[in-house]
Amino acid sequence: MRISELSSRSGVAIPTIKYYLREGLLHQGAQTAATRAEYDDSHLRRLRLVRALLEVGKLPVASIKTIIEAVDDEALPIHEMLGTAHYALGPTVEPEPGEEWRTARADVDALIDDLGWRIHPQAPTRDELAQTLVRMRQLGLRVDLRPYVEAARRLVAEVEMDTIPFDGPRDAAVEALVLGSVLYGKAFDALRRMAQESESARRLT
Amino acid sequence: MRISELSSRSGVAIPTIKYYLREGLLHQGAQTAATRAEYDDSHLRRLRLVRALLEVGKLPVASIKTIIEAVDDEALPIHEMLGTAHYALGPTVEPEPGEEWRTARADVDALIDDLGWRIHPQAPTRDELAQTLVRMRQLGLRVDLRPYVEAARRLVAEVEMDTIPFDGPRDAAVEALVLGSVLYGKAFDALRRMAQESESARRLT
Numbered sequence: 001m002r003i004s005e006l007s008s009r010s011g012v013a014i015p016t017i018k019y020y021l022r023e024g025l026l027h028q029g030a031q032t033a034a035t036r037a038e039y040d041d042s043h044l045r046r047l048r049l050v051r052a053l054l055e056v057g058k059l060p061v062a063s064i065k066t067i068i069e070a071v072d073d074e075a076l077p078i079h080e081m082l083g084t085a086h087y088a089l090g091p092t093v094e095p096e097p098g099e100e101w102r103t104a105r106a107d108v109d110a111l112i113d114d115l116g117w118r119i120h121p122q123a124p125t126r127d128e129l130a131q132t133l134v135r136m137r138q139l140g141l142r143v144d145l146r147p148y149v150e151a152a153r154r155l156v157a158e159v160e161m162d163t164i165p166f167d168g169p170r171d172a173a174v175e176a177l178v179l180g181s182v183l184y185g186k187a188f189d190a191l192r193r194m195a196q197e198s199e200s201a202r203r204l205t
Numbered sequence: 206m207r208i209s210e211l212s213s214r215s216g217v218a219i220p221t222i223k224y225y226l227r228e229g230l231l232h233q234g235a236q237t238a239a240t241r242a243e244y245d246d247s248h249l250r251r252l253r254l255v256r257a258l259l260e261v262g263k264l265p266v267a268s269i270k271t272i273i274e275a276v277d278d279e280a281l282p283i284h285e286m287l288g289t290a291h292y293a294l295g296p297t298v299e300p301e302p303g304e305e306w307r308t309a310r311a312d313v314d315a316l317i318d319d320l321g322w323r324i325h326p327q328a329p330t331r332d333e334l335a336q337t338l339v340r341m342r343q344l345g346l347r348v349d350l351r352p353y354v355e356a357a358r359r360l361v362a363e364v365e366m367d368t369i370p371f372d373g374p375r376d377a378a379v380e381a382l383v384l385g386s387v388l389y390g391k392a393f394d395a396l397r398r399m400a401q402e403s404e405s406a407r408r409l410t
Contacts, residue, residue, distance in 0.1 A: 052344070056340070056344070077409070077410070078409055079405050079406055079409040079410050082405055083402065083405075086398060086401060086402060086405075089398070090394075090395070090398055112399070115403075117399060117400070117402075117403035118402070118403045118406035118407060118410075119399050119402055119403055119406075120402070123399070123402060125395045125398050125399045125402070128391075128395040128398075129392060129395040129396065129399070132388055132391045132392045132395065133392070135261070135388055136384075136388050136392075139257070139261070139384055139388075141368065141384055141385065141388060142368060144364065145392060145396070147359070147360055147363060147364050148360065148364075148389065148392055148393045148396050149396055151356040151359070151360055151393070152393060152396040152397040152399070152400040153400050154352070154356070155352055155353065155356055155397065155400075156397060156400035156401050156404050157400070157404050158352060159349065159352050159353075160401065161401070161404050161405070161408065163346065163347060166408070166409065177401075179341075179344055179346055180346065181397075181398070181401065183337055183340060183341050183344075183346060184353065185394060185397065186333075186337045187334060187337045187338070187341075187350060187353055188353045188356070188357060188393075189295075189333075189390060190295070190330045190333040190334040190337065191334065191350070191353050191354055191357040192357040192360065192361060192386075192390065193291060193294070193295055193330050193333075193386070194317070194322060194324050194328070194330045194334070194357070195322070195357040195358050195360075195361035195362070196291060196361050196365065196366070196382075196386065197288065197291060197322075197323070197324055197325070197328060197330070198320075198322035198323045198324055199361050199362055199366050200284050200287055200288075200291075200366070201284055201323035201324075202323060203366065203371070204282070204283055204284040204371065205282070205284050205323075
């Protein structure tokens with residue numbers, strides 16, 4: 001298809017498509033004449049992925065480039081490819097100096113070991129959870145993560161992983177991971193605040 | 206206590222305390238001389254609450270003022286007081302024109318009715334969830350919210366509501382709601398992404 005059809009079928013404006021081509025977020029089409037290129041379904045899929053990363057994942061262009069490189073590197077196993085997108089979706093947390101941090105981080109590592117979860121030793125989620133633990137303890141919150149662990153485990157194993165097409169095109173798997181992770185996260189957030197309101201009404205009114 | 210002691214016991218710098226006094230976020234102390242005022246535990250509690258709203262809730266000063274007014278209005282029932290903080294913690298979502306939005310919003314209302322949840326007809330969480338539903342459907346995600354509903358219900362009823370001291374000072378109840386809601390939300394987010402990584406490793410490697 002020509003760029004005009006790629007634009008109308010993807011819903012992405014032609015100048016934006018040209019910007020993605022220049023930035024390397026979208027691979028070049030097959031050149032059929034000096035000023036004409038031919039695009040195919042792989043370009044449509046890639047545009048869907050780029051939009052998911054930009055609009056739903058709210059990721060900066062530099063992170064998107066890294067993810068696209070991982071998608072295009074066919075030698076990279078799917079699990080590692082998904083990891084690049086996955087790690088980009090979380091906040092960046094810097095370890096803090098001091099005993100409180102070291103204790104919290106050791107508790108996170110021990111929790112992961114106890115659960116038998118397979119998490120990379122350098123996964124950023126370890127520091128992310130450690131930071132939240134530090135804040136909770138500083139503020140005097142009673143901390144019991146077990147119900148949250150169990151809820152996360154069940155939702156991921158029983159719902160979210162089944163929405164990812166592991167045996168299709170690599171773009172589609174990353175796209176599904178990002179959409180599922182972000183949008184189910186938002187839905188859960190709203191539902192949790194609804195449950196808080198309802199439970200407060202039940203107990204207090 | 207004098208303002209210097211209030212500062213050292215709360216960890217809030219004196220100029221910041223003076224700013225809170227000017228902005229009406231902190232109530233005035235008892236004037237004991239032209240340039241001297243006496244503060245008490247109610248000021249310490251209020252400073253804890255303001256910091257929780259600012260630093261953990263990341264709320265703007267205008268929202269914090271509204272919440273403080275609700276805390277100070279003793280005629281306002283606790284459930285409504287908590288609601289002002291609660292609604293401020295969520296994103297502001299504008300309803301969109303069109304059939305997709307109306308359908309999603311009707312589905313949210315029907316879900317709440319089915320669950321028997323006690324949610325205010327104008328609660329912003331209704332539009333928040335509707336917006337996420339619209340996005341999920343536009344992007345072709347298979348949507349099954351029931352496991353998320355069940356997880357939210359259990360975590361709130363079995364863990365989060367029990368951390369709120371309903372029978373103590375009003376400041377303390379709002380503070381506990383904000384800290385619990387935000388920090389348990391962050392912890393769950395990190396745990397969910399950990400569970401995704403672990404499940405991906407289990408299935409793919």
